[in-house]
Amino acid sequence: MSANDVRKNFVFKKEVAEHLEKIAKREEKSMTAVLQEMIEEKYNEVSKEEKLEALQDYIELTKGMFEKGMTIQSIKANMDV
Secondary structure, X not given: OOXXXXXXXXXXXXXXXXXXXXXXXHHOOOHHHHHHHHHXXXXXXXXXXXXXXXXXXXXXXXXXXXXXXXXXXXXXXXXOO
């Protein structure tokens, strides 16, 4: 265990524990490694969904703020800087 590792205890249904053991054996990995990979895969999905939701919220907030055909250059040209 390294300084970044955290010990957690989980209780699985017998069937799920057997499935985890089979997956680990088949992939020649520890059960911990299998679980870590699965968790990271799921977390990446969740993270992408959260980012897409934030982008959708931003798009909704900015609707009507810009006229069609506006460019960054035209916005800069109209700024009092």
